[in-house]
Amino acid sequence: MTRQPDRYSLVADIGGTNTRVALAEGLDIVHGTVRRYRNAEYPGLETVLREYLESEDDVDCAGACVAVAGPVRNGVGQLTNLDWRIDTDTLARATQAETVSILNDLQAQGFALEHLKPESLQTVIPMPDAVPDATRLVVGAGTGFNSATVYHTRKGRIVPPAEAGHANMPIRNEADLRLAKFVETAHGFPGIEDVLAGRGLERIYAWLGHEQGAVREVRAKEIMEALAEGSDPRAEETARVYVRLLGSVVGNLALTMLPFGGIYLIGGVATAFAPYLERFGFDDAFRDKGRFAGFMQNFGVSVVSDDYAALVGCASHLCEVIEHEADF
Structure with missing residues (x-):
């Protein structure tokens, strides 16, 4: 199908395992254009984007924006769990986009x-209740763990990057300290991501086995299946520890960023745990801040289940950038 030049933008969500690419018309993801690629089958993003554009009749895109599961600095993104380096020159060359x-x-x-x-x-x-332009916070738990704060200003939205998942995991009691010491044997540091990303479930499960003198390694998917079936008490205890740590970390982030506009949990692990957050005490762990427990009532928390949110976010960001460029 021939598409009009400069009518569309290319957007992509690059995770540690898969990359999703789509065309956007303004804020709308174009129906039927979303495609998924397994990263292990490609040497880098440029190859993925060229293959994608070829499948879309080499559409001439006005803009291109990609979301990277890793730190971005000075227009260069480096995936945390994949050896891909992505820069604006490569993105422009692959897409021939002006922006x-x-x-x-x-x-x-x-x-x-x-x-x-x-x-x-x-x-x-x-x-x-909150004013419309109140600060918001996104917290992602999936292959990795991270957060981003959304500020509304007179010049538009500002969303600074962060690497919150690589800060120290919280230690509230003696059991947390033992868990931290168990986790740090992997690479010398007990980070938040090491207990709250997908692999964190596996480490908590292994630690509980270590505590009980019956070590057994189980994949995160199997832990969640056993939790749903009620077939493994250790899986349930793993979930209980996970939810308490998640509530504690999200509460810490709330106090740091003051997101009176709401906190939004995203990612595969967060979505999978949505049915269990109340059962295992997320609210109590979130509010467990001593004399500031009452203050924590200022924050609402929701789980986001929109699988295309990152693509829509890329499209939204591009619209703002293109509009800003048009003003100059």
Whole structure:
């Protein structure tokens, strides 16, 4: 199908395992253009994008924006869990787009927030009244763990990148300390991502086995299946520890960023745990801040189930960039 030049933008969500690419017309993802690629089958993003554009009749895109699961600095993105380096020159060469941008994946989720449909949000802690331009926070738990804060200013939205998953995991009691010491044997540091990303489930499960003198390694998918079936008490205890740590970390981020506009949990692990957050005490762990426990009532928490949110966020960011360029 021949597409009109400069009518569309290319957007991509690059994870540690898969890359999704689509065309966007303004803020709208074009129906039927979303394609998924397994990263292990390609040497880099440029090859993926060239193959994608060829499948779309080499459409002439006005802009291109990609969301990267890793740190982005000075227009260069480096995936945390994959040896891919992505820069604006490569993105421009691969897409021939006039305007290009690279975001951290949580930044893209932040740009998508105001475009989410109500049915894609599941309330965990009810949202108190807030002004429309209040600061918001996105927290991602999936292959990795990270957060991004969304600020509304007179010049538009600002979503600074972060690498929150590589800060120290919280230690609230003696058991947490033992877990931290167990986790740090992997690479010398007990980071938040080491217990709250997908592999974190596996490490918590292994640690509980170590505590009980019956070590057994189980994949995260199997842990979640056993939890759903009620067939493994250790899987349930793993979930209980996970939810408590998640609530503690998200509470810490809330106090740091003051997101009175709401906190939004995204990512495969966060979505999988949505049915269990109330059962295993997320709310209590979130509010467990001593004399500031009452203050924590200022923050609402929701789980986002929109699988295309990062793509929409890329499209939204591009619209703002192109509009800003047109003003000069």
